[in-house]
Amino acid sequence: MKPQLLKHGIALTLLAACGCAAHAADWSDTSIGYRYGTKYAEPFNTKDISKSIVNLTSASGYKYGKNFLNVDLLMSDDADPSSAGAKSGAHEAYVVYRHTLDLGKVMGQSFAAGPVRGLGATAGFDYNTKTDAGYNSKKRMVVAGPTLMLDVPGFLDVSLFALWESNAPYSTFSQTATPRYSYKVHPMLTAAWGIPFNVGIPLSFEGFANFIGSKGKNEFGGDTASETNIDMQIMYDLSAAVGAGKNTFKVGLEYQYWKNKFGNSDHGNPGATAKTPMIRAEYHF
Template sequence: MAHRPAALLALTLLAASASALAADWSDTSIGYRYGTHFAEPFNQKDISKSIINLTHASGYKYGSNFFNADLLLADKNDPASVGSNTGSQEVYVVYRHTLDLGKVTGADLKFGPVRGLGLTAGFDINTKDDAGYNSKKRMWVAGPTVMFDVPGFLNLSLLQLWESNAPYNGYSKTSVERYNYDPHPMLNLAWGIPFSIGSLPLSFEGYANFIAAKGKNEFGVGTKPETNIDMQVMYDLSPLVNAQKKTFRVGLEYQYWRNKFGNDHKGAAGKGAFAKTPMIRAEYHF
């Protein structure tokens, strides 16, 4: 089961490495966001987190690339180990490559509000040190994408997910060998739409993931469908500091995550499996 997505990923990475040599456009940024109402399953406390990110997006003749790495630094309400007053640390990496079928075939695939069709593939990887779970997620994704004809971009993808984990419980001091969940689909909507209010240059950005249940987890408990929506309104303050357009941006962000990681927020995971998190956000693009 793992060989098929891994082979697809290898082909994706080959395409991405070739495209990096001939990018038509690219945007790289470092950013910071902060919130005080993060949530983690089986933890009933509100958690404060600082998140530092490195993001890169680029386009080339046949498609586009997206890469993001988050460093998430929590306060003591999400402890790094049992009895610790130090908060957990996590690194979460996402990569996606979208191949534009119209550009590859030379065919005009526009119709109605749709400007093109594509194939998307990539992966998620994380590592986290915390008292209860110590996630080591590995996930391959692949599926078709519809690209809508809007200012900026609006993409809708139906992706198949192949996810596994190999957690370690600090309370019971037990580890689980890498466990593969059932392959399951995700409907993903990603967008970045510029707009303005008067003379204020703004942008509405984010993603929405609607994820099916992934069978039983590594402890034999059934999982639930997830809804994860993360969106922000960003303001380009570059003109105020005599910088090039879109160099410095600040904004407000909000994340809604129901049944986080497939845990039932009405069950033992409690309110920690239902995050409703406002954040402030700042970015520097170069």
């Protein structure tokens, strides 16, 4: 099957899954969050960048699987300028959607074995747009692959995805638009988790880890590097302290380690690896 046809097929499958799930949600969790840090990094930028990030997250489950949607609005300070010479910071929107079909529920049989609770098939997409001085990313990516659902308190999903990624940046320095360029199909081993625990106060360990293979040549003919992106947080459920229902208000500390960001090697390019502590707050409804 041609890659373009495969991508269209996955997109149609996602639309169908969204339509089915929207009518039969068994549970859902929607939240608005805010996080802030002063040590963000961007490739080819030697400065520490402060960012405020507002996010909308929605997770839901239905008879045959579950959905996850996250929208981040990222607002940089002027260390990551919105255009060449600007005193204002760049703005970015980044959208992630995943749908996991629980194969055990679909087929009416159990795939539980040892630490594995179930087996799923996951598909989804990433979408971003950014206004900044140099690159102005317009990433489009489709993902698909198998998922192991592990038997832990809360959840821990481990997936192996194929990634179909493209971009069409615009340089404000040279005022040059790059036609949409598709990278080589490449793999990603990924984990996502949310594990509650209690040490006298209600806490949870949450986050994701992505290990992404090289995507071949970039749109300018250079080699790309493998990426490691680990983002994790310890969250405190302070809902009881303010008289709200469980898991309504959460606050915590977050840390992100992102090596070779977006496939840019950090060899001679220190901005391509970020080590970013953050504070985080969420309201769930």
